[in-house]
Amino acid sequence: MDQVRAELQAAPLALGMMRLLDYPELCPASALAAWIEARLEQGLKVFDHANIYGGGECERLFGLALQAAPELKEHVRLISKCDIVPPAEDGSSDFVKHYNTEAAYVMACVDDSLRRLQVDSIDCFLLHRPDPLMPVENTARALEDLLMAGKIKSIGVSNFLPEHWRLLADHLNAPLLCNQIELSLLANQSLFDGTMDALRRDQVQTMAWSPLGGGGFSRVPALGDALAAMSAQTGVSETGLALSWLKRIPGRPLPVLGSLRESRINDALAGVGHEMSRTDWYALLEAARGHCVA
Numbered sequence: 001m002d003q004v005r006a007e008l009q010a011a012p013l014a015l016g017m018m019r020l021l022d023y024p025e026l027c028p029a030s031a032l033a034a035w036i037e038a039r040l041e042q043g044l045k046v047f048d049h050a051n052i053y054g055g056g057e058c059e060r061l062f063g064l065a066l067q068a069a070p071e072l073k074e075h076v077r078l079i080s081k082c083d084i085v086p087p088a089e090d091g092s093s094d095f096v097k098h099y100n101t102e103a104a105y106v107m108a109c110v111d112d113s114l115r116r117l118q119v120d121s122i123d124c125f126l127l128h129r130p131d132p133l134m135p136v137e138n139t140a141r142a143l144e145d146l147l148m149a150g151k152i153k154s155i156g157v158s159n160f161l162p163e164h165w166r167l168l169a170d171h172l173n174a175p176l177l178c179n180q181i182e183l184s185l186l187a188n189q190s191l192f193d194g195t196m197d198a199l200r201r202d203q204v205q206t207m208a209w210s211p212l213g214g215g216g217f218s219r220v221p222a223l224g225d226a227l228a229a230m231s232a233q234t235g236v237s238e239t240g241l242a243l244s245w246l247k248r249i250p251g252r253p254l255p256v257l258g259s260l261r262e263s264r265i266n267d268a269l270a271g272v273g274h275e276m277s278r279t280d281w282y283a284l285l286e287a288a289r290g291h292c293v294a
Contacts (some may be wrong), residue, residue, distance in 0.1 A: 004123050004154045005177055007045070007077055008205050008254055012272045013243075014046040014079070015265070016209065017040060018258045020058040023260050032065035035071065035260070036069050042269065048180075048207075048256050049117070050128055051109050055088075056116055063118035073119060080117070080127040080156055081180075082109035094132035103142035110151050124177055125152040130164040140171035147174055156180065158209075162198040164218040169202070176204050183208035183253055185223060185242055185288040186216060191249070194227035200251045211255035212242050230280060239264060240271025244282050248276045 026032050036047075049059050059080065060137050066073050084108070087095045100106075110125060127139075146152045155172065157165050158180035169176050172208065179199055181190055187210065188252075190196050199206050217238065220225045227238040236244065246255050286292045 001154045001174065001177065004077070005205065008124070008178060008207075009252070011046045011077075011254055013044055013265070013268055014048045014207065014254055014256045015044055015260070016048045016258045017062060017260075018048075018053045019051070019258055019260065020061060021054045026260060027061055028069040029064040032061060032130070033069035036065060036072055036076065037064075039070065039264060040072070042265070042266070044269075045075055046077045046079065046254070048079045050084075050126075051113055052084050052086060052128075054081075054122070055080040055086075057114070059113055059116035063116050065173045067118050072208070077123045077157075078117060078119065079124045079126065080110075080113045080122050081126040082106060083128045083131055088144055099129050099133070100282075101131040101134040102151045103135070103138040104202055106139060106142045107146060110146055110169070114151060121150055122152045124154045124156050126156040126158045126178070127160075127168070127181060128158050128279075130157075130160050134168075136167055136171050140168060144173060150232070156207075158207075162202075165204065166202070176202075176256075178207050180207040180209055180256065182210050183246065183249075184211050184213040185245055185284055186213035187218065188285065188288065196249065196251065202229045206249075206253040207256055208246055208253040209256045209258075211246055211257065212239060212259075214258075217242065220288060220290075222282070222290065223287040226284055231283070234274065236271055236274045237267040238265060239267040241276070241284070243268045243271035244274040245281055247272055248278075248281045 018092055026035055083099050083101050085098050086098050087097050090096055143155050154177040157173055157176040160179050165176055227241055230241055231238050247251050
């Protein structure tokens with residue numbers, strides 16, 4: 001647990017595998033293995049999965065790559081998640097999208113992810129969304145049992161608000177490692193509603209999904225203009241500036257980059273290494289929100 005925490009805190013980026021199927025050139029096992037090795041050489045070892053990404057196909061392809069180059073297994077750090085059940089996987093007659101955090105389901109999902117990834121343990125396993133029907137005592141017991149069995153090394157959550165994660169944490173003996181939330185220049189509400197402060201107080205590592213706003217910065221003309229002007233002034237790409245803005249936040253949130261393109265990854269890494277000034281940080285925030293702070 002402590003080792004996983006230290007590695008997440010030290011990681012410049014996590015690489016999100018949700019869109020792997022959008023890159024057919026990476027889907028063959030040998031190509032994906034070479035891509036993983038190249039990322040490891042850049043100091044990127046955290047790979048973010050979920051059981052629903054590609055209907056499990058993203059995990060399966062990643063597992064085939066690890067099978068093709070088994071020496072990579074000891075170097076990668078794997079995150080996965082569960083509890084979102086798409087309509088097609090709803091076994092009832094309702095065919096309804098829902099959440100499932102019941103113990104048996106969570107334990108089965110971990111086993112399925114281990115099988116697809118072809119590994120013995122997942123470094124951090126997350127509940128993907130807060131479930132209003134979560135049987136918290138049983139869910140917590142299942143997560144603890146998975147820890148004890150060595151199938152997972154740490155427990156985290158995703159998209160949880162403070163009272164969501166605190167209720168779960170109250171029923172766990174092990175600490176919660178992280179909370180993966182939407183956080184970017186465009187999704188900045190957690191900076192003002194107390195969520196980020198609660199994460200720091202509770203010593204829960206923030207992971208930021210969609211850190212580039214889904215590529216939508218240009219939809220806010222003032223933000224697009226501000227990023228372009230700052231890029232021309234600093235020599236840092238707009239992608240890099242968006243990542244530098246994130247890393248300026250206390251607690252240094254870990255961005256989960258959704259793009260698997262090498263050029264985008266390189267730009268992101270350059271941005272992580274750029275120290276943004278306080279005034280530049282607020283200037284981008286003002287452009288994103290359309291008004292200055294009170």
